Amino acid sequence: MIRRNPLRQVIRMKRIAYFGGTFDPVHNGHLTIARSLVSLFAFDRFYFLPAFHAPHKPDRPPTSGYHRFAMLAIATHTDENIAVSTLELDKREKRYTIDTLAELHSLHPGSRVFFVMGADSWTDIRTWRNWENVLTAADIIVVTRPGYEISFDHVTDAARERIVDMRLTESVAMENGGRRIYITDAVRYDASATELRTDLSDGHLERAEDLPLEVAKYIEKYELYR
Numbered sequence: 336m337i338r339r340n341p342l343r344q345v346i347r348m349k350r351i352a353y354f355g356g357t358f359d360p361v362h363n364g365h366l367t368i369a370r371s372l373v374s375l376f377a378f379d380r381f382y383f384l385p386a387f388h389a390p391h392k393p394d395r396p397p398t399s400g401y402h403r404f405a406m407l408a409i410a411t412h413t414d415e416n417i418a419v420s421t422l423e424l425d426k427r428e429k430r431y432t433i434d435t436l437a438e439l440h441s442l443h444p445g446s447r448v449f450f451v452m453g454a455d456s457w458t459d460i461r462t463w464r465n466w467e468n469v470l471t472a473a474d475i476i477v478v479t480r481p482g483y484e485i486s487f488d489h490v491t492d493a494a495r496e497r498i499v500d501m502r503l504t505e506s507v508a509m510e511n512g513g514r515r516i517y518i519t520d521a522v523r524y525d526a527s528a529t530e531l532r533t534d535l536s537d538g539h540l541e542r543a544e545d546l547p548l549e550v551a552k553y554i555e556k557y558e559l560y561r
């Protein structure tokens with residue numbers, strides 16, 4: 336019997352990522368982010384986390400969670416490490432990220448949990464409930480987005496101290512010892528769900544290449560965004 340020397344076993348914590356958003360619909364910007372981050376951070380699992388929105392909200396209600404989930408599932412079905420979480424949709428009420436993050440840690444004990452957001456969400460972070468705690472409740476990854484500057488003036492000194500700015504470097508410098516805020520420009524994909532919805536309702540898709548083909552077919556079949 337071969338005995339392994341326990342000292343030689345490299346134990347690596349699992350790395351799990353969650354990418355929150357409305358995904359109405361999912362587009363190739365979202366997908367490029369997921370695929371690039373899986374290889375950059377060596378994630379064991381990367382989850383899209385579509386948000387539930389109350390149908391009675393005064394602003395434009397998003398497309399049903401069933402459709403948004405289906406489009407995400409179709410778009411990712413061949414990506415081995417990428418899946419869709421129903422955690423927030425299942426709650427049937429609006430969830431704050433701070434509460435979701437607490438739940439994610441109990442779902443993945445012993446794993447390192449990362450929360451992914453785009454540059455526009457980072458700019459608006461102070462509007463999030465309990466935002467200072469959100470930034471310490473998980474490792475955060477901020478992805479650059481064309482048209483949005485990334486600044487650090489709006490966060491606290493304590494948050495700034497935990498920033499790992501990976502822009503202009505080729506490899507990921509994974510830091511141990513405490514949660515970090517990683518800034519990466521590994522993805523620069525100019526696409527927007529709002530623009531896609533506007534184009535679809537006008538009946539002409541200016542940038543059809545921003546939508547995965549199977550998602551475009553689904554939208555057509557179920558007559559969404561008309």
Ligand code: ATP
Nearest residue numbers: 356357358364452453456479480524526527528529
């Ligand atoms: P909208 O155009 O309606 O704002 P969206 O394209 O930003 O929609 P969301 O579902 O709101 O899509 O985005 C989910 C998350 O993905 C957010 O954190 C957002 O910042 C990020 N994101 C979306 N598109 C991009 C992109 N092209 N580059 C970087 N981040 C993006």
